[in-house]
Structure formats: C-alpha cells, structure tokens
Amino acid sequence: MRSQFTKIWHNPMAVRQDTIWERFLSPVIRLMIDEEGLRRYHQSIDWQKEGDRFRRPDVTIPSYYSSQNFHGIEGGYLNPGAAVSYDPITQYVLPPNETLVRQGLIDAIQGQPRRILDLGCGTGSTTLMLKQAFPQAEVIGLDLSPYMLVRAEHKAQTAGLGIQWRHANAEQTGFPDASFDVVTASLLFHETPPAVTQSILRESYRLLLVGGEVLILDGSQKTLRQLEWLNNVFEEPYIRDFAAGSLDAWMGAAGFEAVQTQDLWLIHQVSRGVKPIPAKDSADSVSGARKRVQQYASTTDSTLDSQDLEGFPAPA
Numbered sequence: 001m002r003s004q005f006t007k008i009w010h011n012p013m014a015v016r017q018d019t020i021w022e023r024f025l026s027p028v029i030r031l032m033i034d035e036e037g038l039r040r041y042h043q044s045i046d047w048q049k050e051g052d053r054f055r056r057p058d059v060t061i062p063s064y065y066s067s068q069n070f071h072g073i074e075g076g077y078l079n080p081g082a083a084v085s086y087d088p089i090t091q092y093v094l095p096p097n098e099t100l101v102r103q104g105l106i107d108a109i110q111g112q113p114r115r116i117l118d119l120g121c122g123t124g125s126t127t128l129m130l131k132q133a134f135p136q137a138e139v140i141g142l143d144l145s146p147y148m149l150v151r152a153e154h155k156a157q158t159a160g161l162g163i164q165w166r167h168a169n170a171e172q173t174g175f176p177d178a179s180f181d182v183v184t185a186s187l188l189f190h191e192t193p194p195a196v197t198q199s200i201l202r203e204s205y206r207l208l209l210v211g212g213e214v215l216i217l218d219g220s221q222k223t224l225r226q227l228e229w230l231n232n233v234f235e236e237p238y239i240r241d242f243a244a245g246s247l248d249a250w251m252g253a254a255g256f257e258a259v260q261t262q263d264l265w266l267i268h269q270v271s272r273g274v275k276p277i278p279a280k281d282s283a284d285s286v287s288g289a290r291k292r293v294q295q296y297a298s299t300t301d302s303t304l305d306s307q308d309l310e311g312f313p314a315p316a
C-alpha cells in the first residue's frame with residue numbers, strides 16, 4: 001500500500017495538473033531528488049505525535065489556509081508531506097541560488113537585533129540563517145503548520161542552533177506589544193490573501209519596538225505582473241492577488257516608514273520598513289519604548305535590559 005508521502009510525491013498535483021511544475025519541472029527535478037531518502041524520513045516520524053508537541057489548542061486555523069491546496073498538495077501545509085517535500089523542491093525554484101536569495105533578506109537588516117521573529121517560518125531555512133547571522137539574538141520561528149515546525153526543529157538541532165519554534169497565526173501571534181526589534185517574513189505573502197497580508201503587517205507593527213525593522217522577502221510583484229506565466233509555476237491560490245498589489249502601499253498603510261522595496265535577482269524582492277517614532281511627543285515615545293522593553297525583559301528570561309537599548313537600530 002502506498003504511504004501518504006508516496007501518494008503526494010507521485011501525484012503532487014492531485015487537483016491541478018496544468019501547472020508548469022507538473023508539466024515540465026517535476027519530471028526533471030524528481031531525477032535530482034533522493035526520493036527514497038525522503039520516503040524513509042517521512043516514514044521515520046510519527047507526524048501526529050511530533051506535531052502535537054507544537055500544536056497549541058488556542059490556534060484557530062483560518063479558512064484561506066485550510067480550504068486550499070498549496071503547491072498541489074492536498075491539505076496544503078496541514079499535510080506532513082508538505083514538510084518533507086518543501087526543502088528538496090525549494091532549492092531548485094529560487095534562482096539563481098536559494099541561499100543567495102535568502103541572504104538578500106539578511107543583508108537588508110540594518111541594526112544588530114536582539115530579538116527576531118520570523119513569521120511563516122516554514123521549515124526554518126531563513127530562520128536558521130538569521131540565527132547564524134545574529135548568534136547573540138533570541139530567534140523565534142512562527143508558523144501555522146505544526147509539521148513545518150517539526151521539520152524546522154530537526155534542521156536547527158542538526159545545525160546546533162538554539163531557536164524557539166511557535167505554533168501561531170501570524171495575524172495574531174499572542175506576543176506582547178513592542179517585544180521584537182526585527183520581524184521577518186520570507187516567501188509568506190504570495191501565499192496569503194491581501195487582507196491577511198495587511199493584517200500580518202499590522203501585527204508586525206504592533207510587535208516591533210520604535211525603530212524596529214520589518215523585512216520581507218518574496219517574489220517580485222513587478223516581475224510577476226509582467227511575466228504572467230510565473231504565476232503558474234505552482235498551484236498558488238493567492239499569487240495573482242499578491243502580484244496585483246503593492247507591498248510598499250500595504251506596509252505604509254500599516255504605519256511603516258522609510259519603506260523601500262528592492263529587486264533581488266530580477267524575480268525576487270526584499271522590502272524593508274521601520275516603525276517610526278510617533279510624530280506627537282517623540283521623546284516620550286522613545287522613553288516609553290524603553291520602559292516597555294524593560295518591562296518585557298523583567299517578565300521573561302530575555303537578557304534585554306536598558307543597556308541593550310543602546311544598540312537599537314536608529315529610529316527612522
């Protein structure tokens with residue numbers, strides 16, 4: 001009998017057969033992938049039990065997420081097969097090179113963050129790079145899929161990196177106000193409807209300290225609009241809405257300033273924005289932010305203290 005993973009791998013486009021992936025890429029890429037190794041990995045894990053280690057009962061899965069297939073996988077990221085097949089495929093679909101593309105987001109960070117939240121972290125590829133780039137920082141990867149978090153944790157353990165993983169909706173993370181100085185999202189927003197993207201941006205704004213940065217890596221909206229066929233590489237239910245929109249405008253609407261989007265290798269983009277000092281009484285706001293960090297530091301194990309604030313990124 002075929003295992004769940006075998007079924008997915010052999011018929012990943014269970015619903016749509018007309019994507020570029022299914023017609024052209026999958027047959028070639030499958031030749032380069034150790035399918036047997038992946039099948040063994042898939043079978044070596046009790047996904048239900050491992051997923052339960054992360055699953056939080058207070059997390060409600062939104063319908064845009066559970067009602068769609070992503071990348072042709074039935075159930076999308078709520079299917080453990082997604083966690084197994086994500087990395088082997090992603091390495092071939094982020095030209096010119098997955099690490100270089102992810103590095104574009106890391107390089108855009110201007111401060112020396114002490115607390116970083118990676119939203120929609122998936123299997124943690126960018127999260128691991130964030131921890132490697134900022135080893136002193138407390139790094140948290142957050143995702144709606146407990147299975148992606150299982151895979152992310154395995155990778156972090158293999159790499160010897162101390163990262164926390166959190167099952168949550170990026171629209172409503174449950175973290176206190178002003179508790180991070182960098183919030184990132186890589187390859188998340190082409191998979192969320194624009195209304196959800198805007199709500200995640202508002203949540204990011206709430207989570208950031210004054211002067212904190214949001215960094216977003218995704219497909220280039222400009223290129224996706226110009227090269228319509230790119231929207232057809234995978235089954236991506238919301239990519240056309242993403243392409244039609246403007247991340248800069250959404251970030252501005254969420255309150256970010258100094259918003260800038262730069263092309264990265266033509267088909268990707270990195271966007272950066274800063275949480276500004278509120279115009280009214282900015283001195284009070286800075287001292288308020290300091291108080292909030294002190295308060296936050298005193299209620300957690302975090303090593304943040306007022307001295308630490310000296311290294312914060314300059315407010316815009």
Ligand SMILES: C[S@@+](CC[C@H](N)C(=O)[O-])C[C@H]1O[C@@H](n2cnc3c(N)ncnc32)[C@H](O)[C@@H]1O
Binds near residue numbers: 065077120148
């Ligand atoms: C294309 S993957 C990107 C994963 C990873 N950031 C990367 O760069 O490879 C999108 C991820 O976003 C997660 N996701 C989608 N909507 C989410 C939400 N509202 N809250 C948290 N995670 C979400 C999915 O579960 C999936 O793991």
